[in-house]
Amino acid sequence: MVSALQPKRDVSRLEDYLEAIYNLNEEKGFISVADISEKLKVKPPTVSSMVARLAKEGYVERVKYRGMKLTPNGSKVARSVIRRHSTISELLSMLGVGGEVAYEDTEGIEHHLHPVTIQRFERLVDFLRQNPEFLERMKEGIEGA
Ligand code: ZN
Numbered sequence: 001m002v003s004a005l006q007p008k009r010d011v012s013r014l015e016d017y018l019e020a021i022y023n024l025n026e027e028k029g030f031i032s033v034a035d036i037s038e039k040l041k042v043k044p045p046t047v048s049s050m051v052a053r054l055a056k057e058g059y060v061e062r063v064k065y066r067g068m069k070l071t072p073n074g075s076k077v078a079r080s081v082i083r084r085h086s087t088i089s090e091l092l093s094m095l096g097v098g099g100e101v102a103y104e105d106t107e108g109i110e111h112h113l114h115p116v117t118i119q120r121f122e123r124l125v126d127f128l129r130q131n132p133e134f135l136e137r138m139k140e141g142i143e144g145a
Helices: 008-028 033-040 044-056 072-094 099-109 115-130 132-143
Strands: 060-063 067-070
Touching: 008 033, 008 044, 008 067, 008 072, 033 044, 044 060, 067 072, 072 099, 072 115, 072 132, 115 132
Parallel strands: none
Antiparallel strands: 060 067
């Protein structure tokens, strides 16, 4: 939850940027406007102005020679999105949904689920991981002919 005052669409966009910056940092240790632009399929000038806003609001800091990095607060938000992302995507994969469809649906819903729903999803994923025979039976049951 970023701020109750921000419209939902705005929060989704902010979360997408922080998620992308976090992942780029893990992947390359360097984050440029061009990288974000490519990852989010957004034009560089739009990325630049969003990054300026994120810096102003205390989510990212500009770093000499390294582009930028997340502040502790930005990192907290990013980790929460990434945690939601991996729970949803693992659940979808357990349901037999993979590849591009799973990715797009995960990106689509990760910002919109209530914390209670996410918590239940996490518990379901844990339960299924701990009960592989049940998971197999479930998969057989829903995969159909
Ligand atoms: Zn995501």
